[in-house]
Amino acid sequence: QLPFSLVGALHGVRLFGAAAGAELWEAATPTASLAWAQYGNSLTLVALSPSPGPAGPALTRILQSALGTL
DSSP: OOOHHHHHHHHHHHHHHHHTTOOOOEEEOSSOEEEEEEETTTEEEEEEESSOSOOHHHHHHHHHHHHHTO
16 A cells, blocks of 8 residues: 555656656556556546556556546
């Protein structure tokens, strides 16, 4: 389980990077992985997986499916 503060910090890094023109779509910690997907400029979905290492295509597919339902 990732602490909320770590998820918030990683999301903050993503937002700061986006303001500078960088894109962060996945992040990994020793205990979990995260992936982001954005719908337009107003909605950002965050997916967490308890498996360590890169998020990979599974989280990306889940996020794309969720965005597809919007």
